[in-house]
Amino acid sequence: MSENGLELQPIEGLQSLKARTYEALKTAIFEMNLYDEKAQLKLDERALALKFGVSRTPLREALAQLEQEGLVRTAPRRGIFIVRRTKAEILEMITVWAALESMAARLATVVARDAEIAALHGLTDTFSSADVDAHMGEYSDANIRFHAAIIALSRCKLIADITSGLFMHVRAIRQRTIVEADRARRSIIDHKEIVEALEARNGERAERLVREHTLRLRDHVERYVTID
């Protein structure tokens, strides 16, 4: 790459402390939400500042951003608390997801190129209904990428932004969700029907299929997943 052999990737290493602290906190909060379950939801500014090796100022600015994003809630003289999503909130997120992805599918039938839609086959055809049980992990990955692909095909950056923000909150639950085999089989069928609708440029049908598919996920979570 570089003429003198030095691996100098476009710097990128030196952002502001605020930005780096923001990212670090985000992942830290995510980790805590995953593993520590009921553990300490209370954070301490100075302890965090010490832990990250920065002053309280950039840390507080990062916290202000996270508060705006709804990940933490700061109570004066009480501490900073990690906001834990209730099951109702998770369900609302999946509902919004359904609305946005179904709209994305509609848009995709208008703006996506044939080749792009055809590429979706690579995320569905590799899994036959038979061997889903054996490769559940891989399928879960392909599942997520399939939905992300549809959103990308819509060319709507705002939908992509909002859904990625939602995904960040939901993935903790999603990983906890036991995806039974029969749901996966149904999912695969759904996906193939969605691809067919996209290829037929049938916006109404694609939208409806995606919506129903995701709303089924919501109902499943509502019935069988327990949070807290």
Next chain:
Amino acid sequence: MSENGLELQPIEGLQSLKARTYEALKTAIFEMNLYDEKAQLKLDERALALKFGVSRTPLREALAQLEQEGLVRTAPRRGIFIVRRTKAEILEMITVWAALESMAARLATVVARDAEIAALHGLTDTFSSADVDAHMGEYSDANIRFHAAIIALSRCKLIADITSGLFMHVRAIRQRTIVEADRARRSIIDHKEIVEALEARNGERAERLVREHTLRLRDHVERYVTID
């Protein structure tokens, strides 16, 4: 209320400077976007701190939140810039709005009570197609409240939050939009059909009507509204 007759509401008057600065900046940015058109997009931390009578610290925390929200962008040593939305971004926002409000209408057919749906008549029946021309201002208000009411009926707080965030960005454009009389007449008819679908508890139809209604607005903006 209180046993000794004293009317003591929990003070509530004093928020943190950060919160108040945040609100003040938000409205200030909105005002600038409305009137100053091409005017100064560059802000100065110290000048703003002086203007608001606070130190740079709470001001910067408020700016961090606004940056997270996408209203401003801060460039080191260059200044803080008000982010101006492009027309494409506005169109994306209306598209997302269509997706969310149509989903809200669907949800409303399930969870809303009859009385709540009936209350929508108060926002539509007062305007006959005839006298729309005379009371365009009032109609514009009722129009906005009608859509807000549908979202409220869905009982989905997340949809309400996201759409109110979008509205904040779009209203500057919405106010600039010349709502011609024939669009208003069409709009009234649409609204009445939507109320009918809600009363009939026809989720599919309510969703479709709301979606098409809002997507028509998008197409109108795309064709006839110029930004910048």
Next chain:
DNA sequence: AAATGGAATATTGCATACCATGACGGCCGC
């Protein structure tokens, strides 16, 4: 012994001072 009030402590909110860095202008050299 229990309850209440006060004091001490701990923790956040805010302000100020300093630092690092990029922009801009002047000066020097070609």
Next chain:
DNA sequence: GCGGCCGTCATGGTATGCAATATTCCATTT
């Protein structure tokens, strides 16, 4: 005369210190 380089200045980034307030515990009183 023009262009490049260097120095100064302006501006956002960071650290630290002080003030305000909530919490908690202990002492005193009933």
